Amino acid sequence: MNLTLQDLAWHRSVGHLVETLDKPGFWLALVRLLDQYVPFDSWVALLFSNGRPQVFAECPGEDGGPDPLFQDYLKGLYLLDPFYIASREAPGSGLFQLADVAPECFEQTDYYQRYFRLNVVADEVQFNVQLEKERTLCLSLGTKGRFSAEQITLLDLLRPWVAGLMRQRMTFERELLEQATPPAPRWQSRLEETVEALQTPLTARELEVGRLMLSGCSSKEIARKLAISAETVKVHRKHMYSKLGIKSQSELFSLFLQAQS
Template identity: 45%
Template sequence: MEPDWQDRAFHHHIATLIDALDGPDFWTRLTRVIERFLAFDNWVALVFIRDRAPLVCAESPMPDGTVDLLFRAYLEGMYQLDPFYINACERPRAGLVTLAEVAPDNFRMTDYYQRYFKSNIIGDEVQFNLPLDARRTLIISLGAKHHYTERDIAMFAMFAPWVMALMRQRLPYEPLAASQAADGDEGAPQSEAAAASEAAPGARDVDYASRFEAVARQSGRTALTAREIEVVRQSLSGFSTRAIAERLEISFETVRAHKKHIYAKLGVSSQSELFALFYEPNGREGA
């Protein structure tokens, strides 16, 4: 059977992407090809790094050309509550990842969802993930104001093989993904782009435990134990008390007891106050 014009056009678009692999506009051109077939509203290419802030490869511009303050807040700390980031760090795997697969059971009740996701992503999100090693995963995220349909997800899954292949071939030209500095090798040379990202606010927030300890110390509050810190992070990420118990392999009542002690130590009375303390500078100062 002879290929129709749509087949010919598709092959042409793939060819242009291969030609763009070593160019600065690769990510933009990749998203333009995908959006010929699927509607989405924003995108970003990142390197997720366990216990470190993500590194930005490229991002969709704001309509008015201004800085996306919500995305800056994400890079400065809220990424620690991102279900995609958590999943990539805990269970790295290559391929298409959907929000439905990774979102905790109480995700839509969290302050992270209400104050960041709903405002910035708005409706739904999928990612193409390419693990680079045990700590790093190269991802491209596609966010939409609407919820992706079953057909949309099926199309994304159909595109995954060639998207992943192109991401893999892009690696030699992507200084952020290839930088050995992201692996903690202080003696390795660092690209200018990677150095700039390292200097960005929040880039030296090594992990959530360090963040929580620093906030408690600065505000004169009683320090949390390692287990209490883990309960806080999972709770703020959207895991219910029962889900936290299952993940940490402790009893439901033990998790409730941890939460009671956490609130008492930090002088807070709600999840929103807990979120503000650790992830909103104004909430921290006013506490």
């Protein structure tokens, strides 16, 4: 068996990471190692559950402090994140690309235009490690360009090491894990309050159609997810817009943002 210098360097670096598993700088050391093989522009290590995501570590904002856009994400925008949605609908371990999980019209959404491309930039991949209690440990990497097929292949080759290290790290994240899971924001209730004055509350189906619209699902995708016809989806959308006194998806997104404040 012939090992290259690059092979030796990788194994030496992994050995160093094992030694830092219980240290505060573990996540930074891990992403710096990955960046040597596949460059990226942003990253975050977090835990998805049925409540708000819990953040273990993240890359700093441009001023070196917390990224204000990412704080908006944690307040409730994560409910529109295709990676978060996928982790709830089809939980599992692996390496996932944005193209694997994004709905058909994702790049046309206000979420993509006003948050994703400004904060996550253009493309994203995510290492997922499925844990007990419907929790998913995630390491997300974002880039201003697009990850190439070769880069994705390399990340997938590194995935067993990365996933193993991530899982072992959970032993040393007890303090965060012992905290109660923060409750998910009820943006639906804000919409309901908006229309209560009109005595025309939104139905559960209308709320679900609205959420799927905001996440980037086309009428056909919504119809398939809810087992209804595309025409019925359009009827729900028309009724919802009428009740809320709005005329566009952008106005619906604005109501969604108001519900997070």
